Amino acid sequence: MKVLVPVKRVIDYNVKARVKADQSGVDLANVKMSMNPFDEIAVEEAVRLKEGKEHHAAGTASEIVVVSIGPAQAQETIRTALAMGADRGILIQSDADIEPLAVAKLLKAVVEAEKPDLVLMGKQAIDGDNNAVGQMLAALLDWPQATFASKLEIGGGKATVTREVDGGLQTVAASLPAVVTVDLRLNTPRYATLPNIMKAKKKEIAMTPVADYGVDVAPRLKTLKVVEPPKRSAGVKVESAADLVGKLKNEAGVL
Numbered sequence: 001m002k003v004l005v006p007v008k009r010v011i012d013y014n015v016k017a018r019v020k021a022d023q024s025g026v027d028l029a030n031v032k033m034s035m036n037p038f039d040e041i042a043v044e045e046a047v048r049l050k051e052g053k054e055h056h057a058a059g060t061a062s063e064i065v066v067v068s069i070g071p072a073q074a075q076e077t078i079r080t081a082l083a084m085g086a087d088r089g090i091l092i093q094s095d096a097d098i099e100p101l102a103v104a105k106l107l108k109a110v111v112e113a114e115k116p117d118l119v120l121m122g123k124q125a126i127d128g129d130n131n132a133v134g135q136m137l138a139a140l141l142d143w144p145q146a147t148f149a150s151k152l153e154i155g156g157g158k159a160t161v162t163r164e165v166d167g168g169l170q171t172v173a174a175s176l177p178a179v180v181t182v183d184l185r186l187n188t189p190r191y192a193t194l195p196n197i198m199k200a201k202k203k204e205i206a207m208t209p210v211a212d213y214g215v216d217v218a219p220r221l222k223t224l225k226v227v228e229p230p231k232r233s234a235g236v237k238v239e240s241a242a243d244l245v246g247k248l249k250n251e252a253g254v255l
Helices: 037-051 074-084 100-114 133-141 194-200 241-250
Strands: 002-007 009-011 033-035 063-070 088-093 118-122 145-155 158-165 168-175 178-182 205-209
Touching: 002 037, 002 074, 002 100, 009 074, 033 037, 033 074, 037 063, 037 074, 037 118, 037 178, 063 074, 063 100, 074 088, 074 194, 074 205, 088 100, 100 133, 118 133, 133 145, 133 178, 145 168, 158 178, 168 178
Parallel strands: 002 063, 002 118, 063 088, 088 205, 118 178, 145 178
Antiparallel strands: 009 033, 145 158, 158 168
16 A cells, blocks of 8 residues: 655644744744654654554555755655655645645646655645645545544545544544545654665655646735734733622623
8 A cells, every 4th residue: 555645844732933024924044943743743643654563564555756846945844754664755836825725726736746645644744724625626526535533443445533533532544545534643754764764765765846747836826914913911910709790790791
């Protein structure tokens, strides 16, 4: 079984994002970038499918292909995935910030060329937080989809996914090929060891300009401005429950 894992290069989750002075977007200059955490979980699960870790049978996945869309620096993100255990990478080069629909169309072209049995991807990227590409890709491919996976089992030509919903846990089954998006509780990604990092340098990364895919990536959305959230004001201490009720009633007007 071939597994395709899309990954995205984003601001590291430990870094506090800064807004540009002209409010046109987030300042990426001299900022540490890394793999989107949800995508890292998807890579880990794909490697476990290959290794037979946890509840997976050994050799469930025979090949893991990682694809990223972004600038040349996104090769570092792909190398991280290769060091974790992926087999080869594909970089669709673009210096522009591509919107979710265009990303889904580009991934559709990659799926048609690679013919994977499973697309395993993060449920969302922590920069845009759109949570849209997985669903759009499944719709474009006319494939079954299972989102927000907290457990994944492959067998009998199906992907059985346990997902978290408001009322608890829901288990669904999707016939392969399918698109599965992963949530935080699926696994804990491994740290790439130095020997594997060295091996990853020899693994193949195919680089292709975005124009070669014949996909219209022109933006359909316009960002008016980006601002930081307002700072929270300091709280007020009260002496008793009666004081609290009085402030809520007389000052806040919520009672």
